Amino acid sequence: MMELDEVDQQLLKELQRDCTRSASSFVDQLGLSQPAIWRRTKRLYNEGIISGKRLVLDTEKLGFSVTVFLGIKLARKGLVRLEDFERAVTAIPEVQTVEHVLGVYDYRIRIVARDIPDFERILRRRIMTLPGAGEIESNVLLSEEKRQGPL
């Protein structure tokens, strides 16, 4: 497990919001030299604390006004191979995230659609026909907030 000091945490908080910032832009804020900031940033990437980057898009402005989370329960467990279900579900373009969970559902899936009729089309043609899909619960996303976490 990695230990982060206060400066690392501050740096991580900022990069979590905007990872395009240069080392020099942190000099005043963190009170460290540019090479020192550069080294710390590099370490965050090298150690895998930052596992990747994400381009954040405004879904609404790009024409996707509906985001729905589906809870899916597999029917006849044991007969369905998880790999088959996972391969089929990840191949659907509108599916953004797929999480294997333990609880009332087996999978938690995030999908985007242009509007409600589009959502209905995806649900009927793509989701309900997935191999092994049983009970499905839909919750339409109204608001979403990502928090910075324990930093």
Next chain:
Amino acid sequence: MLTELDARILRIYQSAPDIPMAELASKAGTTLAVLSRRLARLRLNGQIVAKEAIINWQILGYKVEVSLRITLDKTHQLAFDNFINDARKIQEIIEIQTFLGKVDVRLLLIAKNMDDYQKIYREKILHLPHIMEIEPLMHIARVQNNEVLPV
């Protein structure tokens, strides 16, 4: 709306946020000058919001991830506001989403281990206001997590 070129740029850029601009331009079939103009326009329109670093909480020692699906007592007018305000104060909560459906709110919680989770659950989560029902989903695996929009 998006031009065909914009859509191409976003498709490639989303799946490779680290791509060098020259490569992005050639893959999208355009010049660097045109690409910079299109990206500037997409940012100005707020279609591209940011580029953020993704934190791997596991490496920082947070091994447990739980979705808490919560139903609130909606007879209280400020149930949502009060609940969300208090939830924001809990550092281990990294996502707050509200829904139209069977579930009202979902909190994504991270914890170092099961003992830590139990402690946060009993000492922090159960004290949040207006909760009617809580249903946990334990995350086993992320099958897909790119949040790519099918533009």
